[in-house]
Each structure stands twice: as structure tokens, then as C-alpha cells.
Amino acid sequence: MVSAIACASLIGLSCLSLVSAAPFKFPLQNGFPTVANPSTVLNQIEFAAHGSLPNGAPPATITDDTKNSLRLIAFNEIFECAFFTELIANITNNVAGYTIEHTGARQLILDALTAHLADEELHALNANGALVHFGEAAIEPCQYNFPVTNFEDAIALASTFTDVVLGTLQDVLTHFATDGDSGLIRGVASVIGQEGEQNGFYRTLLNKIPAALPFLTTSTREFAFTAIQSFTVTGSCPNIGLIGLQTFGGLTVVTSDITDKEQTLQFSIDVAGYDNNFPSSWKLDSGASGLSLVYINQQNIPVVEALDNVQVMGSTVSFNALFPWNGTTFGNGLTIAAVTNSSGPFTSADAVAAATVFGPGLIEIN
Ligand SMILES: *[C@@H]1O[C@H](CO)[C@@H](O)[C@H](O)[C@H]1NC(C)=O
Ligand SMILES: *[C@@H]1O[C@H](CO)[C@@H](O)[C@H](O)[C@H]1NC(C)=O
Numbered sequence: 001m002v003s004a005i006a007c008a009s010l011i012g013l014s015c016l017s018l019v020s021a022a023p024f025k026f027p028l029q030n031g032f033p034t035v036a037n038p039s040t041v042l043n044q045i046e047f048a049a050h051g052s053l054p055n056g057a058p059p060a061t062i063t064d065d066t067k068n069s070l071r072l073i074a075f076n077e078i079f080e081c082a083f084f085t086e087l088i089a090n091i092t093n094n095v096a097g098y099t100i101e102h103t104g105a106r107q108l109i110l111d112a113l114t115a116h117l118a119d120e121e122l123h124a125l126n127a128n129g130a131l132v133h134f135g136e137a138a139i140e141p142c143q144y145n146f147p148v149t150n151f152e153d154a155i156a157l158a159s160t161f162t163d164v165v166l167g168t169l170q171d172v173l174t175h176f177a178t179d180g181d182s183g184l185i186r187g188v189a190s191v192i193g194q195e196g197e198q199n200g201f202y203r204t205l206l207n208k209i210p211a212a213l214p215f216l217t218t219s220t221r222e223f224a225f226t227a228i229q230s231f232t233v234t235g236s237c238p239n240i241g242l243i244g245l246q247t248f249g250g251l252t253v254v255t256s257d258i259t260d261k262e263q264t265l266q267f268s269i270d271v272a273g274y275d276n277n278f279p280s281s282w283k284l285d286s287g288a289s290g291l292s293l294v295y296i297n298q299q300n301i302p303v304v305e306a307l308d309n310v311q312v313m314g315s316t317v318s319f320n321a322l323f324p325w326n327g328t329t330f331g332n333g334l335t336i337a338a339v340t341n342s343s344g345p346f347t348s349a350d351a352v353a354a355a356t357v358f359g360p361g362l363i364e365i366n
């Protein structure tokens with residue numbers, strides 16, 4: 001099997017027919033994620049990123065919870081490296097769906113994505129480097145599949161997962177603060193701004209205004225950890241077990257092409273193996289009593305909606321819920337949906353995550 005990245009090395013040859021949907025595998029051509037510090041390869045990545053890894057000393061100690069945050073950051077950034085490597089290869093090789101006619105636009109996009117890939121490599125090396133410094137194993141790459149086959153969908157996916165990161169790093173900084181690891185806050189805050197710059201570019205490519213919201217949607221580490229796993233090949237992550245975070249059941253947003261209006265959305269979940277987290281009032285054959293659909297949007301109090309029109313087919317449960325879009329108070333930018341085993345009320349994203357059985361469902365509007 002020949003992957004898109006093997007194709008990328010065949011400079012000047014048409015290798016369209018060689019591109020298959022084989023999972024993406026590391027290492028990259030430069031050896032990433034194994035990159036010595038210092039090394040010529042690291043210098044090359046830094047040059048491509050237009051800047052360097054932080055060169056100051058790390059704090060003397062960090063907590064175990066902070067190590068989990070660093071593991072999640074590495075897990076996420078390595079996934080992003082896979083995605084951007086494959087996307088650059090698809091554009092470079094004019095894979096069907098990835099041809100960009102305008103030469104100047106094509107070059108600008110490739111220049112930006114090449115820098116973004118190097119940025120993500122450095123973000124991953126920084127997190128894994130800190131773990132190794134504190135005597136912990138580095139997070140190793142998985143194999144990945146991406147549910148996109150054209151440029152616009154790929155950029156929309158990049159914008160969505162970047163939004164999830166932008167929300168999740170808020171949670172990471174909050175944990176650093178409550179764990180007393182303030183020495184790591186400044187560096188990760190610099191990455192939040194960096195990812196926001198990237199997302200402004202993706203949004204512009206999607207014909208959206210660059211800034212989605214005045215206060216970006218928050219998330220939690222568990223939502224990001226679960227979302228990233230939807231792109232990994234099951235069983236292919238060598239040391240994912242080191243990441244001490246909960247993985248939720250999958251929540252599918254069935255409705256597609258969601259636009260900016262108040263509307264009813266359809267969702268589905270597969271309850272096999274999860275019904276032990278359900279309230280005792282819940283029965284598969286009696287609908288979804290005791291479950292709620294909760295939305296997290298902006299920095300606002302989570303919105304709780306009832307499940308409606310519940311349909312059970314085997315272990316798959318589909319249902320509807322209101323999406324109360326309102327151009328000011330709710331629903332623009334990223335919204336995170338979750339099925340909880342409590343109807344709240346919830347005062348924070350943390351409270352939602354603590355009651356979540358299925359999620360996140362990711363909804364992007366405007
Ligand atoms: C690259 O193109 C292949 C073939 O269409 C597709 O399967 C894969 O998901 C694409 N990857 C990205 C990141 O767009
Ligand atoms: C609700 O779900 C949470 C998170 O999955 C779980 O820890 C908790 O035990 C569940 N509560 C009930 C009442 O089932």
C-alpha cells in the first residue's frame with residue numbers, strides 16, 4: 001500500500017494513482033517525532049516555522065496532572081502533524097479535490113501550511129521534551145485516517161479541530177493554575193494565540209470573517225482527547241494508556257450543513273457498553289429518560305435541551321434536540337454538544353464533562 005506521503009517524495013511525477021486511503025503513518029521524512037535537540041533537523045524545522053523552541057529552563061517540578069496535560073498536548077500536536085503532512089502532500093500532488101488553479105493562492109496556501117506543520121512539530125517536541133525532562137515517556141504517534149477528500153472539507157476540519165484546541169488549552173491553563181504549575185502558563189498561552197492566527201487563515205479560506213467570536217468557546221481536556229481518537233486507527237496508539245483522561249462514547253451530529261438559524265438537530269449514539277453510566281431510570285426500550293443534550297458555546301453557561309423523538313435500533317439511539325441559535329447569545333463559532341446523565345443546571349464546561357456519557361458533537365456556524 002502506498003500512502004499520500006510516499007507519493008509526495010516523487011517530485012515531478014504524477015502519482016495520483018498511487019494515492020490510496022491507507023492510514024497515515026509516522027515517521028515523517030525528517031524523522032519526526034524522533035528529533036534530537038540540538039540537531040540539524042531541529043534547526044530545519046525551526047527555520048520552516050520562522051522561530052525556535054523556547055530555550056529557557058523548565059520549572060523545577062511539575063504535578064502528575066500537569067504531565068497529563070502535556071501528554072494530551074503532544075497527542076494532539078502529533079495528530080495535527082499527520083493531518084498537515086497529508087494535506088500538503090495532497091495539494092502538492094494535485095490529488096483530485098485538492099487542485100488549486102490560482103498559482104499565487106496555491107503557493108500562499110502551501111507556504112502557510114508548511115509553516116503551520118513546522119509549528120505543530122515544535123509544539124509536539126516542546127510537550128514531549130518536557131515529559132522526557134521530567135523522566136516520563138514521550139507520547140508516541142498513532143496511525144490516522146481523516147474523513148475528508150477535498151480541500152474545502154480539509155480546511156473546515158482544520159478549523160474545527162483548531163477551535164477545539166483553542167478551547168481545550170483554556171482548560172489546560174486553568175489546570176496549570178490550580179495545580180500550582182504557573183511556570184508553564186506563559187508558553188502555552190503563546191501557543192493559544194499562535195493557533196488563533198492559524199485559524200484566522202483557515203476561516204478566511206472558508207469565506208468566513210477571521211475572528212469567530214469575541215470570547216472563544218471553551219472545552220475540556222476529555223472532550224479533546226475523545227475527539228482526536230476519532231481520527232486514530234483503533235489499537236494503533238502505542239502508549240495512549242499513559243494519558244490519564246476519560247474517553248467518552250461517540251456522539252454523531254447526524255444533521256449536515258447546519259446554518260445560522262434556530263432549528264432542530266438530529267444526533268445519534270451507540271449505547272453498547274455505556275448504559276452502566278446511565279441513570280437507573282433509563283431503559284433502552286423506553287426512550288432516553290434521564291439523559292440530556294447539553295451545548296457549550298462561547299464563555300456562557302451551558303445550554304440544556306431535552307431529547308425528543310428518540311428512536312432505538314439495536315444499540316443505536318437517535319434523537320432530536322433543539323439548537324436555539326441566536327446571533328448574539330448562542331450558537332456562532334464552535335459549539336460542543338454532549339449527552340449527559342444529568343439535566344443540570346450546569347455552571348461550567350467542567351460540570352458538563354463530569355456528567356458526560358457521549359460527546360463531543362462538534363458544530364460550527366459562521
Ligand atoms: C488526502 O487525500 C486522500 C485521497 O483523497 C484522502 O483520503 C485523505 O483524507 C486526504 N487527507 C487530507 C488531510 O486532506
Ligand atoms: C454519569 O456519567 C459520569 C461520567 O461518565 C459517571 O462518572 C457517573 O457515574 C454517571 N452517573 C450516573 C448516575 O450514572
Ligand SMILES: *[C@@H]1O[C@H](CO)[C@@H](O)[C@H](O)[C@H]1NC(C)=O
Binds near residue numbers: 327328
Ligand atoms: C437573541 O437574544 C436576545 C436576548 O435575549 C434578543 O434580544 C434577540 O432578539 C435574540 N435574537 C435573535 C436573532 O433571536
